[in-house]
Amino acid sequence: MKRSIHAFIIAVLVAAGASVLTTQSGVPTPESIIGWAPCADYKLATYEQIDTYFRALADSSDRMQLIEIGKTAEGRTQTMAIISSEANMRNLDRYKEIARTLAQGQVSETTARALANEGKAVVWIDFGLHSTEVAHGQTAPWMAYNAVSDESEEMRNIRDNVIFLLVPNMNPDGTTLVANWYMQHVGTEFEHAPLPELYQKYVGHDNNRDWYMFNQPESRNVGRQLYQEWFPQIIYNQHQTGPFPSRIFIPPFAEPVNPNIPALVMRGINAVGSAMGRRYDQEGKTGVISQVGFDTWWNGGMRTAPYYHNMVGILTEASHASATPATYDPQQFPPRFSNGESTTEPSTFYPNPYLGGEWHIRDTCEYMLTGSMAVLDIGAKRREEWLYNIYQMGRDAIAAGEDETYVISLNQWDPGTAIKLVNVLRRGGIKVDRATGDFILDGIEYPSGSFVVAGAQAFRPHLTDLLNPQVYPDRRLYPGGPPDRPYDITGWTLPFQMDVNVAKHSGLGDQRADVALEPVVGLAQPPSRSMPDQPAGAYVIDTRANDAFIAVNRLLAGGETIYRTTTVVDEGVAYDQWGNPIDTGVWPAGTFLVAVGPNTHARVADAASSLGLTIGTLDALPSTGTVQLTTPRIGLYHAWGGNMDEGWTRWLLEQFEFPYTSLHDAEIRTGNLRDRYDVIVLPDATYQSMLHGLSAERMPVEYTGGMMIAGLANLHEFVTAGGTLVAMDTATELPLEIFDLPISDVTVSQSDSDYYIPGTLLRMAVDNKHPLAFGMPEESTAFFARSPAFTIGRAPSRAERWTGMRPKSPESIRTVASYPSSPDELLKSGWLLGGNVIAGRAAVVEVAIQEGRIVLLGFRVQHRAQSHGTFKLLFNSLLINAIEAS
Numbered sequence: 001m002k003r004s005i006h007a008f009i010i011a012v013l014v015a016a017g018a019s020v021l022t023t024q025s026g027v028p029t030p031e032s033i034i035g036w037a038p039c040a041d042y043k044l045a046t047y048e049q050i051d052t053y054f055r056a057l058a059d060s061s062d063r064m065q066l067i068e069i070g071k072t073a074e075g076r077t078q079t080m081a082i083i084s085s086e087a088n089m090r091n092l093d094r095y096k097e098i099a100r101t102l103a104q105g106q107v108s109e110t111t112a113r114a115l116a117n118e119g120k121a122v123v124w125i126d127f128g129l130h131s132t133e134v135a136h137g138q139t140a141p142w143m144a145y146n147a148v149s150d151e152s153e154e155m156r157n158i159r160d161n162v163i164f165l166l167v168p169n170m171n172p173d174g175t176t177l178v179a180n181w182y183m184q185h186v187g188t189e190f191e192h193a194p195l196p197e198l199y200q201k202y203v204g205h206d207n208n209r210d211w212y213m214f215n216q217p218e219s220r221n222v223g224r225q226l227y228q229e230w231f232p233q234i235i236y237n238q239h240q241t242g243p244f245p246s247r248i249f250i251p252p253f254a255e256p257v258n259p260n261i262p263a264l265v266m267r268g269i270n271a272v273g274s275a276m277g278r279r280y281d282q283e284g285k286t287g288v289i290s291q292v293g294f295d296t297w298w299n300g301g302m303r304t305a306p307y308y309h310n311m312v313g314i315l316t317e318a319s320h321a322s323a324t325p326a327t328y329d330p331q332q333f334p335p336r337f338s339n340g341e342s343t344t345e346p347s348t349f350y351p352n353p354y355l356g357g358e359w360h361i362r363d364t365c366e367y368m369l370t371g372s373m374a375v376l377d378i379g380a381k382r383r384e385e386w387l388y389n390i391y392q393m394g395r396d397a398i399a400a401g402e403d404e405t406y407v408i409s410l411n412q413w414d415p416g417t418a419i420k421l422v423n424v425l426r427r428g429g430i431k432v433d434r435a436t437g438d439f440i441l442d443g444i445e446y447p448s449g450s451f452v453v454a455g456a457q458a459f460r461p462h463l464t465d466l467l468n469p470q471v472y473p474d475r476r477l478y479p480g481g482p483p484d485r486p487y488d489i490t491g492w493t494l495p496f497q498m499d500v501n502v503a504k505h506s507g508l509g510d511q512r513a514d515v516a517l518e519p520v521v522g523l524a525q526p527p528s529r530s531m532p533d534q535p536a537g538a539y540v541i542d543t544r545a546n547d548a549f550i551a552v553n554r555l556l557a558g559g560e561t562i563y564r565t566t567t568v569v570d571e572g573v574a575y576d577q578w579g580n581p582i583d584t585g586v587w588p589a590g591t592f593l594v595a596v597g598p599n600t601h602a603r604v605a606d607a608a609s610s611l612g613l614t615i616g617t618l619d620a621l622p623s624t625g626t627v628q629l630t631t632p633r634i635g636l637y638h639a640w641g642g643n644m645d646e647g648w649t650r651w652l653l654e655q656f657e658f659p660y661t662s663l664h665d666a667e668i669r670t671g672n673l674r675d676r677y678d679v680i681v682l683p684d685a686t687y688q689s690m691l692h693g694l695s696a697e698r699m700p701v702e703y704t705g706g707m708m709i710a711g712l713a714n715l716h717e718f719v720t721a722g723g724t725l726v727a728m729d730t731a732t733e734l735p736l737e738i739f740d741l742p743i744s745d746v747t748v749s750q751s752d753s754d755y756y757i758p759g760t761l762l763r764m765a766v767d768n769k770h771p772l773a774f775g776m777p778e779e780s781t782a783f784f785a786r787s788p789a790f791t792i793g794r795a796p797s798r799a800e801r802w803t804g805m806r807p808k809s810p811e812s813i814r815t816v817a818s819y820p821s822s823p824d825e826l827l828k829s830g831w832l833l834g835g836n837v838i839a840g841r842a843a844v845v846e847v848a849i850q851e852g853r854i855v856l857l858g859f860r861v862q863h864r865a866q867s868h869g870t871f872k873l874l875f876n877s878l879l880i881n882a883i884e885a886s
């Protein structure tokens with residue numbers, strides 16, 4: 001009763017005040033559409049309710065437009081509000097063009113000054129990215145209502161000087177999922193229960209790790225607005241929660257800073273952070289902290305990727321991510337923050353501590369409104385400076401890159417993946433040209449169709465950061481002490497992750513006239529391919545292309561007969577892109593052969609055309625060295641509670657058209673797995689989490705329990721009966737435990753002071769004659785983030801010899817990939833400490849056990865769907881049953 005009365009009083013008071021504004025402005029209040037005041041206790045609005053309000057608000061005012069920017073992963077329509085004065089709204093196209101022109105940095109100083117004087121600052125504020133951080137999504141209607149209806153001098157000045165881009169929700173699917181879950185359980189014992197699923201269909205919290213790859217549809221929707229359409233000078237991305245017990249984290253950020261970020265970006269971040277802090281103190285809002293936890297090293301976040309586009313990216317992390325009120329007892333506060341400063345005494349970056357008390361979601365929303373107003377206010381007051389600064393940074397980037405040219409030839413191990421790298425750059429606003437003829441640069445011959453990327457462009461920091469190695473500084477908590485942990489990963493160089501050769505030259509210089517180029521408009525497309533005439537024997541699909549697996553899955557689904565070679569094929573005919581025979585084909589082990597049938601030519605031609613694959617031919621199928629493929633029955637382990645690595649794996653399987661079934665703990669406990677599956681995949685997860693799952697104290701019973709002992713026994717039975725168990729990264733602990741293999745993870749029990757690899761790209765040798773590595777080069781790159789590394793061999797115990805539950809000889813264990821024996825050769829990008837621990841150790845291992853096998857993929861081969869160079873290790877694992885059976 002107390003909670004309902006409290007919520008009612010707040011709703012009545014807010015509605016009463018808002019109704020006055022409605023009368024004055026003629027626009028609807030949020031509660032008049034949604035049914036309650038924004039940020040009311042025990043209430044969460046769905047995306048559909050919020051979207052209905054935004055559409056009504058846009059229809060009511062000439063100060064706002066609501067545009068649709070794309071579809072979400074689940075098919076909802078994502079929108080963006082544009083808010084400004086009536087006069088500015090009538091001239092949006094002009095202000096949009098000014099923002100674009102200045103961001104590109106190619107006009108004269110005089111013109112830039114004039115445009116900065118004429119233009120309006122473009123300020124972006126988004127809400128709802130991380131859906132379980134519920135306050136910002138609920139704040140969006142309140143912010144929009146104020147921006148449209150408030151007649152204060154400050155807001156009028158903002159509307160006159162700012163084009164306000166307000167994204168009501170960065171993750172509409174998750175907002176509805178979270179709201180429905182909370183409203184279903186509010187007032188019950190599970191009011192605080194975590195979601196049973198990821199709050200973005202595939203990637204959950206990692207939707208804030210996709211801002212240079214643009215894998216997910218929501219990322220692409222937003223990326224188009226940022227880097228193709230509007231080019232905002234300030235971007236404010238709201239989150240929860242900050243370091244407890246603070247009420248909100250604001251810039252400045254902690255060290256280190258990425259050297260590719262322009263100095264004016266960092267100055268802008270600090271200026272905005274200072275304005276925010278001052279406003280919080282002026283409004284008497286305590287508990288505002290800075291310079292702890294969140295750094296400016298890592299690229300790929302919603303607030304960090306804009307740095308490399310000369311845009312000021314702001315992150316805040318507010319407290320109390322719940323619609324349920326709470327009382328915070330200062331006696332329960334930790335004595336110090338992670339930076340060593342007191343949580344209760346003033347310090348330089350925490351000058352007004354929060355000292356506890358009752359807290360409501362509305363308090364958090366008010367902090368978010370204050371932060372938003374600070375950003376909009378400084379955007380308006382320094383309008384001309386923001387516009388000129390983005391021009392200056394772009395101009396300087398062009399000058400700095402005059403002597404840089406990158407060339408991405410299609411003479412690659414996997415040309416299709418090279419094109420995907422080009423399109424990552426294009427989605428990030430990088431200008432790319434394509435050669436229309438052969439050319440020579442610095443003595444290297446490049447074929448027609450090669451991509452040429454000039455360093456002399458406004459977004460050069462982005463280009464530089466993605467294409468070159470990262471060198472993370474060796475930072476310690478104190479001299480000789482443990483590492484100062486980075487906020488996210490330390491290395492992400494895309495040519496390494498994708499196994500694409502990108503050649504860096506000193507610039508076209510005097511050779512410019514000899515290189516005929518045309519700009520890539522939109523996304524790069526693979527060159528057109530002509531199909532050879534139908535052969536008597538088979539079509540050949542080269543396994544070195546990742547997209548060959550898409551073709552194979554389509555053809556298998558269409559009923560075609562496909563074989564895979566187990567040795568090199570050095571017969572048949574290879575063709576160029578126009579379908580002309582060029583030489584006798586030589587294809588590596590693992591090549592796919594499609595036997596000719598009635599509809600084969602059309603199906604292969606369709607796959608080749610859509611995927612850009614070059615097809616070869618054989619007059620006859622080889623009499624030996626092949627095995628027929630069938631579509632594998634794949635079970636992807638899907639634990640309740642949401643696992644981002646599982647989500648990324650699920651997304652990847654769908655992109656490459658592998659059919660799969662989500663395999664839950666209850667089914668594993670039931671058993672008879674071999675009757676239903678050929679392969680079971682365990683994404684990155686700890687052994688204990690897989691064993692126990694979620695507890696009944698936290699969740700409704702249908703979401704509780706892990707595999708349990710019965711499930712482990714059933715997995716053991718699955719393997720010994722002929723199934724393949726694939727474990728990735730830390731999930732490899734499970735097969736090591738239940739099969740008691742003579743394999744050890746050498747990273748166990750290592751001290752952080754001596755050994756630490758927190759998200760780093762490592763050199764890796766690959767045995768590409770092994771079926772798990774078919775189609776891979778002999779050297780590749782592993783994304784290693786506190787991952788295992790294996791040493792093999794110890795004599796079996798007497799009990800093991802008696803039971804036969806483990807391999808009896810080293811011959812049943814094969815190392816497929818390993819790290820260099822010299823620690824100095826390990827690091828490719830990022831940072832590592834104690835490389836000697838894993839030097840020479842195995843990264844990928846296959847273990848044969850009776851009729852089945854275990855595949856240990858000791859790192860995330862599909863990390864955030866970025867590491868294209870190691871996708872094949874997973875794909876081959878799914879097909880290995882047929883190869884090994886032969």
